[in-house]
Amino acid sequence: MKLGIIGLGKMGLNLAINCQRQGHEVIGTDISAACLSAAASEQLTTTASLKQLIDALPERKIVWVMVPNGQPLTDVLTQLESLLKLGDIVIDGGNSNFKDSQLRGKRFAKKGIDFFDIGTSGGTSGANHGACLMIGGDQTVFKEIEPLIQAISLEDGYLYTGEIGSGHFLKMVHNGIEYGMMQAIAEGFEVLEQGPFDYNLEDVARVWNHGSVVRSWLMELAEEAFKEDAKLANIKGIMNSSGEAKWTLETALDYQIPTPVIALSLIMRYRSLYDDTFTGKVVAALRNGFGGHAVEKHND
DSSP states (O other), X not given: OEEEEEXXXXXXXXXXXXXXXXXXXXXEEOSOHHHHHHHHHTTOEEESSHHHHHHHSOSSOEEEEOXXXXXXXXXXXXXXXXXXXXXXXXXXXXXXXXXXHHHHHHHHHTTTOEEEEEEEESHHHHHHHXXXXXXXXXXHHHHHHHHHHXXXXXXXXXXXXESTTHHXXXXXXXXXXXXXXXXXXXXXXXXXXXXXXXXXXXXXXXXXTTTSTTOSHHHHHHHHHHHHOTTOTTBOOOOOOOSHHHHHHHHHHHTTOOOHHHHXXXXXXXXXXXXXXXXXXHHHHHHHHHHOOOOOBTTO
């Protein structure tokens, strides 16, 4: 299968590498010269513009968009509306608001273009070696792209979720849960770090990740972070948020569903912008570990 990937940053580049490794032909583009250079170093075919990418694809074009939510994504999708034709397929694999995806699906449908909203989890390593994908869109058309989805996902690592918007809704709730899990892990390690015993936190994370109830990939990432910096002294405890937990909380309020853990974990993200905390350091290290999210360091 031949497809275009728009956005060759952390996630897009790894997704493109994964697709190509699985035997699919990929053409990528990005507005960043550095991203294009990185893609070329991975033997990926690239174009200098979005239009050149579209022109290089065969009939029944498949375009996978991996650009940041907000104006960058809006600009790309607006261009695609004018460049694509009846029967083409657009996939938004970023962290978009499900309500926006519903509206975008309707706009593309007016031109006979199929739109899929795919929630993508697993971080950069998952994008490269086997993602977890949550897919909303037309079920009949999904069957046509399912071989591609299956090839780049872990075993049992994708789910067709139903109508447009359902993929990003599921990923939104997933990320709300993720916020709460990271906050609980971080608070626990702060109690250990401030408490009466002198624990080696790398050792704690390691033993907790072997047979304990709280074993997880996040605990593995905590172990790696403490191995690199035992007290996370070089990391500022600033926990940025990318929007999904806020959307989860807003949706929960709309449906009058109590989600206190997610709400408080989001509030703690905001609180971290003011003071440096050990909890913030742990969450910042975990976000960097699974998603390559930038951390602010004291020596920057």
